[in-house]
Amino acid sequence: MQQDQLNKMKNGKGFIAALDQSGGSTPKALANYGVSEEAYSNEEEMFDLVHQMRTRIxxxxxFDSNYILGAILFEQTMDSKIEGMYTADYLAEKKGIVPFLKVDKGLAELSNGVQLMKPIPDLDETLKRANERHIFGTKMRSVIKEANPSSIKAVVDQQFKLGKQIIAAGLVPIIEPEVDIHSQDKEKSEVILKEELLNHLNALSETDHVMLKLTIPTVANTYKELTEHPRVVRVVALSGGYSREEANEKLKENEGIIASFSRALSNDLxxxxxxxxxxxxxxxxxxxxYDASVNKK
Structure with missing residues (x-):
């Protein structure tokens, strides 16, 4: 782990750009960018086109480090080059932006109100390659749709089990248990989630650090205690399907939380x-x- 990058992520002003759309969401991201499915005939061509889009961004x-602290990459992006440099090296050396890698393999089927992550059988190998590519941290996503305490516990248990594997590899995991913004009991889910996260954070050793990527809560500052926890480098918010304007307004109400937006960042490109x-x-x-991340109401 790079100490200067850790300091930047912990104390810097700005937000994290999420450029990690994967196989399932790539066609939608390309279509939104104005590239139809007729423009490519196989997965390789599709990923070439999305890399061109990400390179342009x-x-x-x-795409300036005065506003952007870090960027989350998809695996193919990590292994691709920008102006002759691997993407993470280009971000760190040319832009001064901290590189992260999405490591999950997508979501399992909905069960008891949540979607756990699919198994990640090659995680150790991926982490080894991430270190070779000078990646600082990782990201992995689960989804909570109902306020089922045992299911939410299972989501957080899985996230932290893998998080410890990532910490052991010398990387900082972004734990992302997303609460669906359309959930009927979103506020209740967020209260349960906060308690489960605190239980796991309190059990970490003093040398272990994680980041949290959470849905902007229904009740402002629900997660303030998490932003102040000594094991937490940073709490970042996903846009979750809100428009950029709505996500920004909601984010401004939450002290200590910065953005990690994907669609809300690139939607008009x-x-x-x-x-x-x-x-x-x-x-x-x-x-x-940036303004929503650093200027609070």
């Missing part, structure tokens, strides 16, 4: 935009998300 002058239009659109998104 990362190399844009608007389009392949047909000129570089000037593209950079201006990205700059507007970056600055508004």
């Amino acid at each position: 990362i190399t844009s002058p608007a 389009n392949v047909s935009q000129s570089d000037e239009e593209f950079n201006k659109t990205l700059e507007e998104a970056v600055k508004s998300i």
Whole structure:
């Protein structure tokens, strides 16, 4: 772990850009960018096109470390290059932005109100490659749809079990138990989730550190105690399907939490935009998300 990167993530002003759409969500991300499924005939061509999109975002002058602390990458992006450099090296060395890697293999089927992560049988090998590619931390996502205490416990148990494996490899895990914004009992789920997270955080050793990526809570500052926990490097928020404007407004109400937005960051970008239009659109998104991350109500 790079101490300067850890200090940046813990104390820096800004947010984390989530550029980690994977196999299942890539066609949707490309379609939103203006690239239809007719533009590619296989998975390799699809990933080439999404890497071109991500390269355009990362190399844009608007993708600036004055506003962006870190970026979460998909595995293919980690193994791809930008201007002759592996993506993580380009981010760290050319941009001063901390690289993270999405390591989960997607969600299992809905069961008892939650979606656990699918098994990650090759996690040790992935972590080894992540270290070789100079990745700082990882991210893995589960989803909570109902306020079922035993199911929420199972989600957090799984996240921290894998989190400890990631810590042992010298990386900082982003624990992401997303609460569905459309959940009928979202507020209740968030209260249960907070308690489960605190139980696991309190059991970590003094040398163990994690980050938390959480849905913006229904009741502002529900997670304030988590932002102050000594084992937590940073609490970041996902946009979860909210528009950028709504996500920003909700985020401003929560002290100590910064953004880690995906769709809310890239939603207005389009392949047909000129570089000037593209950079201006990205700059507007970056600055508004930065503002919501650092300026609280």
